[in-house]
Amino acid sequence: MATLALVQHHCIMALNDELYDVLIVGGGPGGLTAATYLRRFRRSVAVIDKGHSRLSLIPVSHNYPGFPDGVNGAELLERMRTQLRHYGGEVHDGEVLELTRSGDLCFVARTSIGEVRARTVLLASGVIDGGMPMERWHEAVACGAIRLCPVCDGYDVKGKKVGVLACEQKPVNHALFLRTYCEHVTLFDREKQSEYSDTDRERLQAGQVRHIASPCVCVTLTDDMKPVVHTADGEEFQFDVVYPMLGETARSTLAVSLGAEVTDCEKLLVDHKQQTTVPGLFAVGDVVRGLNQIAVATGQAAVAATCIHNALPARYA
Known part of the structure; x- marks a missing residue:
């Protein structure tokens, strides 16, 4: 314990002593990719991550380039951390609590491991998923009984019996998307009845998606890890896979506190450079409006890191 405390003390001292070129908030795929690019540009980078990357929940991703047999999310994170270490970078475990400006040349971050000063900031802080009554959540996600992203893994549930919990906005889209892969798709409302237009109902009928009017109140698991949707009228419906479509809220509070503009969620x-409406403040990945995908986050990170490097004062060998 004494050794750990000493390491943490030295880490805090090191963070406090330097004006970094870039502070990166979040150590998921976007943050780690940006950090690797910036270290290869010979920029000083502080990466602070509190360990909540959604990537760590993914049992296997089959659509990330370069892994034809798929890759486990936690393994991919560790590979990316290892790659960053090859270029002298590291991830500091902690949380950024407050972000302010100090004049025009510096951001100041108050963190759980000390104060960090940086010329620019890149947010890769992701989103917070909405909740739902669900037993053994992590086990269900790990075995694929609960899946979170039809775009990511709809192909992997071909031919299975699928249940979908409607989201508030565009409630029928995910169910219809999954009909690309599955003959038997059932759509449930949440406790609060979703709003359906006549067009929505026509689309469900045309797509042969079964719609259960009584809303879902919880999801349980059978002994063999099959998800069971329970509705308000006491009915139970068993599936191979359930997509809860939880809804999300971006972790954008730090940027908003500086005046950054936001949109839905x-x-x-x-x-086009991944810069927010606050000069010097960049953002990539799920915290940004767009498609939530690992490949998107890493592509945005490459753009942002290159633009940040070009905007900073030149550093010659």
Whole structure:
């Protein structure tokens, strides 16, 4: 314990002593990719991560480039951390609690491991998923009984019996998307009845998606890890897979406190360089308006890191 405390003390001292070129908030795929690019540009980078990356929940991803047999989310995170270490970078375990400006040349972050000063900031802080009554959540996600992203893994549930919990916005879209892969798709409302237009109902009928009017109140698991949707009228429906479509809220509070503009779900608006409406403040990944995908986050990170490097004062060998 004494050794750990000493390491943490030295870490805090090191963070406090330097004006970094870039502070990166979040150590998921976007943050780690940006950090690797910036270290290869020979920039000083502080990465602070509190360990809540959604990537760690993914049992296997089959659509991330370069892994034809798929890759476990936690393994991919560790591979990316290892790659960053090859270029002298590291991830500091902690949380950024407050972000302010100090004049025009510096951001100041108050964190759980000390104060960090940086010329620019890149947010890769992701989103917070909405909740639902669900037993053994992590086990269900780990075995694929509960899945979170039809775009990511709809192909992997081909031919299975699938239940979908409607989201508030565009409630029928995910169910219809999954009909691309599955003959038997059932759509449930949440406790609060979703709003359906006549067009929505026509689309469900045309797509042969079964719609259960009584809303879902919880999801349980059988002994063999099959998800069971329970509705308000006391009925039970068993499936191979359930997509809860939880809804989300972006972790954009730090940017908003500096005046950054947001859109639906508190997601940040950025320009073609991934810069928010606050000069020097960049954002990538799920915290930004757009498609939530690992490949998207890493692509945005490459753009942002290159633009940040070009905007900073030149560093010559």
